[in-house]
Amino acid sequence: MWRSTYTRLSLVALVACIIGTLIIAAILVGRRPRAESGGYPRLSSDERVPDVADGWYRYPGPQPVFTFDGPFPKMPDEVLIYEVILPPESVSEEYIRELAARHFEIPAHAQYYPQSLIASLIADTAKVRYDRLTGYVTMTTPEWGRATTRDPNDFPTPDEALQIATDYVVEHNLLPADAGEGRLSGGDIGASGIIQINWTYRIGGYATWGPGAPGIYVGLGPGGKVVRVTKRWPQCRPWKTAPIITPNEAFKMLNESDSVFIGSKGGDVQSIVLAYHCVPGERYLVPTYYFWIADDKGYAAVPAVRPEYIDRNPSPADPRHRHPAGPAHAP
Numbered sequence: 388m389w390r391s392t393y394t395r396l397s398l399v400a401l402v403a404c405i406i407g408t409l410i411i412a413a414i415l416v417g418r419r420p421r422a423e424s425g426g427y428p429r430l431s432s433d434e435r436v437p438d439v440a441d442g443w444y445r446y447p448g449p450q451p452v453f454t455f456d457g458p459f460p461k462m463p464d465e466v467l468i469y470e471v472i473l474p475p476e477s478v479s480e481e482y483i484r485e486l487a488a489r490h491f492e493i494p495a496h497a498q499y500y501p502q503s504l505i506a507s508l509i510a511d512t513a514k515v516r517y518d519r520l521t522g523y524v525t526m527t528t529p530e531w532g533r534a535t536t537r538d539p540n541d542f543p544t545p546d547e548a549l550q551i552a553t554d555y556v557v558e559h560n561l562l563p564a565d566a567g568e569g570r571l572s573g574g575d576i577g578a579s580g581i582i583q584i585n586w587t588y589r590i591g592g593y594a595t596w597g598p599g600a601p602g603i604y605v606g607l608g609p610g611g612k613v614v615r616v617t618k619r620w621p622q623c624r625p626w627k628t629a630p631i632i633t634p635n636e637a638f639k640m641l642n643e644s645d646s647v648f649i650g651s652k653g654g655d656v657q658s659i660v661l662a663y664h665c666v667p668g669e670r671y672l673v674p675t676y677y678f679w680i681a682d683d684k685g686y687a688a689v690p691a692v693r694p695e696y697i698d699r700n701p702s703p704a705d706p707r708h709r710h711p712a713g714p715a716h717a718p
Contacts, residue, residue, distance in 0.1 A: 427467055429628045435698035436468060436629060439664045439673045440690050443648040451653030453641050453678065453687070459634040460659055466631050466691065467591055469623040469663070469672040474522035483508065487515040490559050491526045491616070521667045523619040531606070531614045534580025542582055543611040545571050552584035552605035555613050561603060562586065563620055569605075581606035581614060588665075590623060595665040595672060621665070623672060630693045634659050637676040637689040644689070651685030661691060 430436070480499055487493035487508045497510040508515045516525045543551060553569055556562040572583040587594060588601035595601050606615035632640075638656070641647055658679045663672040674691040690697060 427625050427628055429465065430468075430630075430696055434627070435696055436671055436673055436692055437669065438646075438690070438697050438699055439666070439669075439675060440646040440648070443646070443688070444650065445645070445647070446649045446652060448652075450642075451649055451651060453638070453651075453653050453656055453680070455638055455656040455659070455678075459638070462631065462634055462661055464630060465628045466593075466661070466674045467628050468626045468674070468692075469590060470626040471670055471672065472622040472624060473668075473670065474519070476519070478506070478517070478519055480506075483515075483517050486517070486524065487526075490524070490561055490618075491515055492559075493526075518667070521619070521621065523617070523667065525617040526615065528612070528614045530608050530612065531581075532579055534578070536609055537576045537580055539576065541609040542576060543607065545582075547611065548582045548607050549584055551607060551611045551613070555605060555616070556586070556603060559616075561616065561618055566603065566620075569603075572604075579606070581608055583607075588620060590663060590672065593674070594660070594662045596662050596675075596677065597665045598667070601665050619667070626671065629674070629696055631661075631674055631691040632676075632689075632693055634676060637691065638678070640689050641678060641687055646690060646694075648688040651680045651687055653680075654684045655681040657681040664688070664690075 480501065483506050484493070484495070484497070484499070487497070488495070491513060493508050493513060493515055494510050497508040497515075500507040500509065504519055506517045506519060508517075511529075513526055513528050516527075518524070542548070549569055549571060553562075556569075566586045567589070569584045569586045572585050576582060584605045584607070586603040589595065601619045601621055603620065604615070604617040605613060608614040638659070641649075656678045660677050660679070661674055662677055664675040665672055676689045676691050678687045678689070680686060
């Protein structure tokens with residue numbers, strides 16, 4: 388009998404322990420902020436993000452009609468918004484000269500032109516332009532824009548071009564550790580007579596697209612000479628999570644709303660992806676749905692953040708808060 392009593396007491400103690408554990412867990416969960424993994428806070432009900440659709444383009448003419456056979460892709464309920472760390476508004480000539488010398492071997496005697504938004508250093512061998520608003524930098528040689536040939540035999544092979552570009556960005560300390568691998572942009576020699584190699588900018592597992600899309604771009608001319616290099620690599624930090632609409636809701640907006648970018652006459656949607664809309668000078672990277680139209684008929688975009696969290700009337704006091712423009716670069 389004592390064994391039966393001991394067993395009952397053990398069961399009672401075990402049940403009490405389980406109940407206590409569940410109560411403590413419930414209290415801890417209740418205190419935990421609603422956020423994505425990583426513990427980032429969620430936008431409060433009175434917070435808003437910039438309207439990335441402000442000023443977006445719509446294809447002229449009748450309302451385009453888009454179709455999609457599905458299934459719609461699965462997406463998270465909320466996505467992390469990133470804050471862009473903009474450079475200081477006042478950047479010295481010494482800083483720009485040091486940057487140009489370190490990355491592009493621009494000599495100390497290069498002529499300096501301190502314009503309000505774009506500062507330039509010009510030498511016989513190359514020109515460097517520094518964007519004060521974003522910290523982006525571009526180097527061009529005198530051969531840039533002066534195509535002398537488009538004969539593929541005068542250019543390196545794709546593998547050779549990738550190797551030349553990779554060697555350049557590594558040797559000149561232009562390639563961030565998280566840049567991944569470069570790839571050839573298309574396969575044709577462009578109108579400017581160059582082959583371009585790109586390193587695309589991704590953050591949080593998503594691509595970033597938009598006008599002046601972030602990335603590193605190396606242009607090679609005849610003989611494999613580097614004639615243009617652009618580095619657009621913003622520094623970002625996690626800010627807050629925002630609830631987003633579903634792909635189904637975004638597709639409905641595509642056919643009915645003005646708050647979309649439409650660069651297509653319509654057609655069958657081939658794929659739907661979630662990416663960060665990135666515009667030079669913006670303070671935040673905001674998630675956006677991109678719809679790719681079959682048969683190379685263009686694409687369209689819809690802001691992914693739920694409408695009630697979008698600021699439709701942002702203050703114009705700080706010009707770096709907004710940069711109205713539509714997506715201009717395909718991913």
